[in-house]
Amino acid sequence: MKITSLGHAGLFIETRHGSILCDPWFNPAYFASWFPFPSNEGLDPATFGNPDYLYLSHLHLDHFDAQFLREHVSKKATVLLPDFPLGFMERALRGLGFTSFIKTDNFEPVELDGLRVIIGSLVAPTDGPLGDSGLIVDDGETRIFDQNDSRPVDLETLTSFGPFDAHFLQFSGAIWYPMAYDMPEKAKQALGVKKRANQLSRSLRYVRHIDASFVIPHAGPPCFLDDDLFHFNDFERDPANIFPDQTVFLEFMEEHGIDNGRSMIPGSVASFEGGDCTVEHPLPEDQVQTIFTDKRSYLEEYKARKQPLINEIKTALPRGQVAIFPALKEWFEPLLEQADLNCVGINGRVLLDLEREKVVLDFQQRRVYEYAEETSYDYLFRIDPALVEHQILNHEEDWINGLFLSCRFEAKRRGAYNEYVYNFFKVLSPERLRYSEDYYAQSAPVRQLWECGNFMVQRSCPHLKADLTRFGEEKDGILTCTLHGWQFDLATGKCLTSDENRLYTRPTVEKIGEETSVTSQH
Numbered sequence: 258m259k260i261t262s263l264g265h266a267g268l269f270i271e272t273r274h275g276s277i278l279c280d281p282w283f284n285p286a287y288f289a290s291w292f293p294f295p296s297n298e299g300l301d302p303a304t305f306g307n308p309d310y311l312y313l314s315h316l317h318l319d320h321f322d323a324q325f326l327r328e329h330v331s332k333k334a335t336v337l338l339p340d341f342p343l344g345f346m347e348r349a350l351r352g353l354g355f356t357s358f359i360k361t362d363n364f365e366p367v368e369l370d371g372l373r374v375i376i377g378s379l380v381a382p383t384d385g386p387l388g389d390s391g392l393i394v395d396d397g398e399t400r401i402f403d404q405n406d407s408r409p410v411d412l413e414t415l416t417s418f419g420p421f422d423a424h425f426l427q428f429s430g431a432i433w434y435p436m437a438y439d440m441p442e443k444a445k446q447a448l449g450v451k452k453r454a455n456q457l458s459r460s461l462r463y464v465r466h467i468d469a470s471f472v473i474p475h476a477g478p479p480c481f482l483d484d485d486l487f488h489f490n491d492f493e494r495d496p497a498n499i500f501p502d503q504t505v506f507l508e509f510m511e512e513h514g515i516d517n518g519r520s521m522i523p524g525s526v527a528s529f530e531g532g533d534c535t536v537e538h539p540l541p542e543d544q545v546q547t548i549f550t551d552k553r554s555y556l557e558e559y560k561a562r563k564q565p566l567i568n569e570i571k572t573a574l575p576r577g578q579v580a581i582f583p584a585l586k587e588w589f590e591p592l593l594e595q596a597d598l599n600c601v602g603i604n605g606r607v608l609l610d611l612e613r614e615k616v617v618l619d620f621q622q623r624r625v626y627e628y629a630e631e632t633s634y635d636y637l638f639r640i641d642p643a644l645v646e647h648q649i650l651n652h653e654e655d656w657i658n659g660l661f662l663s664c665r666f667e668a669k670r671r672g673a674y675n676e677y678v679y680n681f682f683k684v685l686s687p688e689r690l691r692y693s694e695d696y697y698a699q700s701a702p703v704r705q706l707w708e709c710g711n712f713m714v715q716r717s718c719p720h721l722k723a724d725l726t727r728f729g730e731e732k733d734g735i736l737t738c739t740l741h742g743w744q745f746d747l748a749t750g751k752c753l754t755s756d757e758n759r760l761y762t763r764p765t766v767e768k769i770g771e772e773t774s775v776t777s778q779h
C-alpha cells in the first residue's frame with residue numbers, strides 16, 4: 258500500500274485493489290481564514306483526481322472542498338458514504354455530479370473486489386456538522402486506520418479490526434476557543450495551556466489504544482494567513498496556543514515513550530511493505546525541517562502569495578444588502594417554536610452584536626427581537642454583519658461550519674460553557690433541528706458504575722457518552738474526561754465545564770454494585 262499525503266487530512270491511498278481519495282482540501286475555508294499547512298499548492302491534481310473511490314470523512318469545509326471536487330475529481334469515482342442519519346453528504350455530492358455511492362453501515366465491513374473498508378461513524382449533534390467518521394482500509398497486506406479528526410468512543414469494536422500498520426490522527430485544535438473569547442489575557446492564556454495539553458493527551462490516548470505499528474499525525478493544524486488572524490499560528494511553540502504542529506506531537510509522543518511516529522508533508526509518500534513503513538518527502542529533509550523551524554518566514558511567504566485571494570474573498574462579502582433583524586426573526590422564530598430541548602438546554606438569551614444592529618435570540622420566550630439597553634443576556638457574539646448577511650443570503654443552515662469556525666468573531670458568556678448554544682447554530686433548518694431534538698430526547702444516560710478514587714461513578718460521560726474507565730483521569734477529586742476535557746467534581750457530581758450536566762457519583766462506602774451494575778437514573 259502506498260499513501261500520499263495531500264495536506265491536512267487529504268490522503269491518496271493506492272492499493273493492489275484500487276485507490277481511495279480521502280478529504281482533499283485545497284481552497285481556503287471559512288472566509289479565507291483557514292489554509293492547508295504546510296501548503297499543498299505544488300501538488301498536481303491530475304495525479305490523484307481519478308480515484309476508484311472517494312471518501313469524505315465529514316462535511317466540514319477543510320474536508321469537503323466543493324470547488325476542488327467539482328473541478329478536479331472524476332465523477333466516475335464511487336463515493337464511500339459514512340453512516341450519517343441525514344443525507345447531506347450524498348445530496349451535496351450529487352449536486353457536484355457524483356452518481357455512484359456505497360452507503361456503509363457503522364463499523365460494518367464492506368468488501369470491494371479485494372479491498373476491505375470499514376467506516377466508523379459518529380452522529381451526536383456535537384460530532385462535526387452532525388456527523389464525523391474514520392476509515393479503516395485493508396488490502397490484504399496492509400491495514401490502516403484514518404481516524405482523521407473523529408473521536409470514536411467504541412474502542413473495543415475499533416480495535417477488533419486491528420492490528421493496524423498505520424494510524425493517521427488529528428492532534429491539534431480546530432476551534433475558536435479560547436481565542437475568540439473576550440476575557441482577561443491571563444485567563445485566556447491559562448485556558449489555552451489547558452486546551453493544548455488536553456488535545457495532546459487525548460490524541461496520545463488514542464495512539465495507545467489503537468497501538469498501530471506507525472503513527473502519522475495529520476488533519477491539522479490549518480494555518481491562518483489573513484492579517485486579522487495571523488497571530489493564531491503557533492510560531493514559537495507557545496504552550497497556550499491550541500494549534501501545535503506535527504513536530505510538537507511527534508516530540509510529545511517520544512517524551513511518552515512512543516517512537517513510531519512518522520512525519521508527512523503534502524507530497525510525502527508512505528510505502529508499507531512487510532510490516533515496514535518508509536516515507537519519502539517531496540523536498541530534501543533540511544527543507545522539510547525549515548518549514549517548522551522557521552515557520553514565520555514560511556508563512557509570511559505563503560501569505561504574500563495568497564493575499565490577492567484573501568482580498569478577493571473578503572471584498573466579495575455582502576455589505577448592507579440584507580435587513581438582518583427581520584430576516585433572522587423570520588428564519589429563527591419558527592425553529593424556536595419546535596426546539597423544546599434546545600431551548601431548555603440554553604434557557605437564556607443570546608445577543609448578536611452586529612455593529613449597526615443588535616439582535617436578541619431569546620430561548621426562554623422563544624422569540625427574536627431587537628436589543629434594548631435593559632435586556633440581560635447570557636451569551637454575546639460580536640460579529641462583522643457582513644458574515645451574518647452572507648449566512649442569510651446563502652441560507653446557511655450550519656453556522657458552525659462557516660461563520661464560527663472562521664474564528665472571525667468575539668464571544669462572551671456568563672457562567673459555564675453551554676454546548677446547546679453552539680449546537681443550535683448547527684441545526685438551522687426543520688430537518689436538522691428535528692434530528693437534534695430527537696437525539697437529545699433519546700440520549701438517556703447509561704448508569705453503569707465504576708470505581709474512581711473514593712467514589713462509584715457513572716461509567717458513561719454525561720457529555721457524549723465516552724467510557725470514563727478509558728477516558729477518565731482523576732486527580733484531587735476532580736475527574737477529567739479526556740475526550741473533550743469536561744471536568745467533574747466527584748464529591749458533588751457537579752460538572753465544572755457545563756452547568757446543565759451532572760455526573761452520578763456516590764462514595765465507595767455506600768457501594769452497592771459492581772462496575773457493571775445498572776442503577777436507575779439519578
Ligand code: FES
Binds near residue numbers: 740743
Ligand atoms: S465525551 Fe466529551 S468530555 Fe466526555
